[in-house]
Amino acid sequence: MKRLSEKYGPIFTIHLGPQKVVVLYGYDVVKEALIDQADDFSGRGDLPLFKRLFKGAGIVTSNGETWKQLRRFALSTLRDFGMGKRSIEERIQEEAHFLVERIRSTHEKPFNPGRFLIHAVSNIICSIVFGDRFDYEDKKFLNLIYLIDENNDLQSSMRTQLYNFFPTLMDYSPGPHQKLIKNTEEVDTFILEIIAQHKENWDPSCPRDFVDAFLHKIDQEKGNGHSEFTVESLTRSTLDLFLAGTGTTSTTLRHALLILQKYPEIQEKVQKEIDGVIGRDRRPCMADRSQMPYTDAVIHEIQRFIDFLPLNVPHAVIKDTKFRNYLIPKDTMIFPLLTPILHDSKEFPNPEKFDPGHFLNANGTFKKSDLFMPFSAGKRICAGEGLARMELFIFLTSILQNFTLKPVVDHKDIDITPIISTLANMPRPYEVSFVPR
Structure with missing residues (x-):
């Protein structure tokens, strides 16, 4: 993509098999599309793998009126059940406590912390969605955690990526993509069981969680033959929230713990700030973040450096759209790339290097950047951004408040470059010892 942009400029077309995709390369062109012309670029690109897994019926992959109504309902309902409020912060603090005690039970033995992190992060979204x-x-x-963890590995395989080029052919071809599809169907079954349990003891006057609120909405719209609120859209929306609320944050934390092993001096500085602002006994809270510019900068730099979704989640134009000197036909898929934004060398000098100084002023205060957009931007910006920011700060500071990370190899030999794939950049497998402080 970089080489193509150097030859053709910030807007160019590539082909995924028979499908044309317009690539937007660089901050100015992405901002112009997703923010300045937000409505025009608010469609979701019809990526074959997404279509196969999610059937275009949930929040993430739907379009048009379906998407508008489901996203609006999801945002308001998630807020009702604590997202962005003090109550969800307390749940994260409680889960962080359980995570710390679970790590403590390993007694400094080296292990891969991935499953522990997925468990903890998943429980936050479960408490909102499932009650x-x-x-x-x-x-x-x-x-369930095993299936999600396995899918994280399967999505980076070559055959899974080829699915987006030749979906019909790959449907009949064996390989890891078939296991990915089967695993997602199993997660689907798990969610359907929870919905069935909710129906048995559902009280419309007292919704306990997202599923209850959605069931109430389905009941309200029974007479509407064109309602977007169906059992299928409930299942798909719940799956979207569950997977998005589990995978992204837990994977970012896995990256974080690997990076901090590589740079013990950065880990030490974060712990010094934790000790000075929070101490060793009190639980970290979001109010602490404003007094911890270095820790805040480290978390931002982790998200920038790992570049979790290099291609972004595909967009589409919802009508024939004039953009700069081009006319983009309706329904054309758009890749508003995040990599060239998060690795912009003017904004982030030496972008391939992990450096918290990218987010610090000369006097040590936190420095904001318009180019920090790991959650994307515009109408399709990640609905869980606020929740993810809370989780990253509280989980990471809770771990470092209680433990020092001890690598099993020399820290200079640790490779922190992500495993590159089409959909998401994954951390390399590792084990680490957690030494109580």
Whole structure:
């Protein structure tokens, strides 16, 4: 993409098999599309793998009136059940406490913390969507976490990526993409079981969570033959929230713990700031963040450096759209790339290097950047951005408040460059010891 942009400029067309895709390369052109012409570029690109997995019926992959109504309902309902409020912060603090105690039980033995992190992060979205957290020993929950973890690996395989080029052919071809599809169907079944349980003891006058609120909306719209609120859209929306609320933040935390092993001096500076602002006994809270510019800068730099979704989630234009000197036909898929924004060398000098100084002023205060957009921008900006920011800060500071990360190899030999894939950049597998402070 970089080489093509150097030859053709910030707007060019590529082909995914038979499908044309317009690529937007660089901050100015992405901002112009997603923010200045937000409505025109508010469609969701019809990526074959997404279509196969999510059937275009949920919040993330739907379009038109379906998307507008489901997203509006989801945002208002998630707020009703605590997202962005003090109550959800308390849930994250409680879950961080459970996570710390679980890590403590490993008694400094090296292990891969991925599953622990997925469990903890997943329980936050579960408490909002399903009304309760799951015990770490719950067998169904453990199986669910295993499926999500396995899918993280499967999505980076070559055959899975080829699905977007030749979906019809790949549907009949064996390979890891078939396992990815099967795993997602199993997660779907888990969600359908929870919905069925909710229906059995559902009280419309007292909704307990997102599923209850959606069931109430379905009941309200029974007479409407064109309602967007159906059991299928409930299942798909719940799946969207569950997967988005589990995978992205837990993977970012996995990256974070690997990076901090590589740079013990950065870890030490964060711990010094934690000790000075929070101490060793009190639980970290969001009010602490404004007094912890270095920690805030480190978290921002982690998100910038790992470049979690390099291509962004595909967009589409909802009508024939004039853009700069071009006319983009309706429904054309758009890739508003995040990599060239998060790795812009003018904004972030030496962007391939991990450096918290990218987000610090000369006097040590936190420095904001318009080019920090790991959650994308515009109408399709991540609905869970506020929740993710809370989770990253509270989970990471809780871990570093209680433990020092001890790598199993020399820290100079740790490779922190992500495993590159089409959809998401994943951290390399690793083990680490958590030494109590």
